[in-house]
Amino acid sequence: MGGAFVAAAILARLGSRIGLPTIPLFILAGILLGPNTPGFVLLDDPHDLEMLSALGLVLLLFYLGLEFHMDDLKTGGRKMAVAGCTYLALNVGAGLGFGFALGWGTSEALVLAGVLGISSSAIVTKILVDLGRIGSPETKPILGIIVVEDIFLALYLAALQPVISGADDLGAMAVDIGKAFGFLLVLAVAARWGTGLIGKLFAIKDNELLVISFLGAAVLISGIAETFGVADAIAAFMVGLILGNTTSGDRIRDLVHPLRDAFAAIFFFGFGLSIAPGDLPTVIWPVLIAIVITVSMNLLAGVFTARIYGFGPKPAANVATTLLARGEFALILATMAAAAGLDQRLSPFIAGYVLILAVVAPLVAGRSHWFARLMPGGREASGQAEVVSADADAEPAGSRS
Structure with missing residues (x-):
């Protein structure tokens, strides 16, 4: 664990000198020191960091929930939905079509629909934090899309497991979906009507006790959620949403910062440990085609989101590029596919696809203005900005206030 922290810190410090984001560097540290690359191996088994990685994901999504206000959900719930x-229709639909086009099998196509269709909540959250966009107007629809994705994820996993394992018990599938939906409903009711009571429970003056309390609540409820078939990420988000709207919300937001940053580094490091870059050449062309499809669908989804919210080209590009990364959910699907004995090409495909997008997405998101020109009205807006800049430069110095 100490080696993981130090390796992540060294690479991140080196990267910061040339303006690289931290996410791909944390992942790179895991790849270089993991069992899938030659040289020194810090950890033979990526599962050794599994619990710490899970804590990193929970804290990232918990923080995201703290930044998401109930008023935003009440006033913009329909638009977010x-x-x-x-976003799901475009990306999941394209992923399903791509899966059938590959001809690997129906179960494999269903897995690929999820791999190409669902963004990485952890990477999206870290991008928003690193780029200082938490308070930007387009961040609200980005968070809304993540919430919808995670709700879909809970139902999708419940339905997918019996399908890819060859089970034909529709009753058990219905029960699993019902349990997941019921648990989400309980969290939604608590978020809507239970904030006052919960706020009293967390009205704690001592910072030490407050940290123990909110950390315990976030981790416990995330763990319970998993037993109901709900992703721990969405449960952590909901807990953050509830606590963020209490009187202690601002203090909790400040106190969780160092915990979030430390364990997020471990999450991305552990993410890198599980990737075997040596397997990528065997599936490189399907991976590249899938990336082109994902970028195209994200740009199209950014255009639709911008129209729903009345945004211009730049926010539309921010939405499209921020949601580009794929990550933890895709790796979960790879594990499920391997356990079910599906096509052996799935695992290296998913690893290569996730690795490239996890590295590229933070870089692209930081340069979203390049993609803004591809959006409707993007070239005109760019031209107007250049004209305004030229006019400002041409003004006499004495005429400026």
């Missing part, structure tokens, strides 16, 4: 469903 439309934007999220549009």
